Amino acid sequence: MQDKTPPENGEKPEKSAAEKENAAQENKDASAAEEDQQQDRDAAALEALLAENAEMKDKMLRALAEVENIRRRSQKEREDTAKYAVTSFARDLVTVADNLRRALDSVPEEAAAGNELLQNILTGVAATEKQLLSALENAGIVKIMPGEEKFDPNFHEVMFEAEIPGKTAGHIIEVLEPGYMIHDRLLRPARVGVAKSTAAKETGKESGKTEKP
Template structure:
């Protein structure tokens, strides 16, 4: 005859149900840990995305700087050569101005020479225009130390002090950047200092 009193007790049915509660807590723990892991992964993804966007922006900025550098190199690579050529343009103009109008009428050879020099000057100025080289003739404009060099001041011009009243040598720019400054004479301030301003001729 079997003794039913010797049957071992089910540990899950212990007093107050504590083992069952422990099992429930253990089952919930992985779920809580999973939420933390998801949050951590999302934070890592956001950080990597931010780093990627920053890297892409820096790459684009670098590309743009490189492109500007290439464009500047292309535009201004001939600056030194162009600066020499503007001296040639000066000499061609001086040669033409040295020929008096009556000399052309009386001397066919002199006339032919002048016509040839004029054609050469036009061709050179056309090349300047294609290379974005422009002459700066600031007559009547206020003195600008960025583009002009004052050689002397002239009194009693009737112009405001600092106005360019004479151009000894025109200036030139290439793509808007100074190639050669213009050498100028400017109006001098009145002796009484009325509306005068000092012009820094060393600029």
């Protein structure tokens, strides 16, 4: 039987090797647990920091995109203002061009053939028309002169309809005034006459026929 009586000098008995080993292992385990907990705390802090950084980056990218959109809108508004600033004035000018063309078309060729003075006047009017149309084109204003094409409400304005045999309904049969574009916008629609369907009239004729006995 082991003697557990403390020494007479009051000192604690020395721990056995097994006890020392157990104590060392406990300290080691505690240190390892603390280290694991610290690593978990560090990982959580890092994850939170990364998430915050990603959120801030996303907000920054959104802000930069919005700034770029504002810049582009402002630039387009400035460009549009510059491109279409002459719209009202251009409408007046195309009316002048129309009047010049009417003046030229109103003089029969046979009337001008034997009149040198009239020929000179017409030549001057034609030169003025050409210069005006060239100046308009340089400003981004171009003439719309439709042919016998399908009526398009985006570019044409109907002034009258007529039943014309052999003409497809809804197609242009006459141009009263040319239209004009200013860059990519319609300045004035071409004023046109359009063929009207004769189907209803023909149907009426057919229905009015009576069979002979």
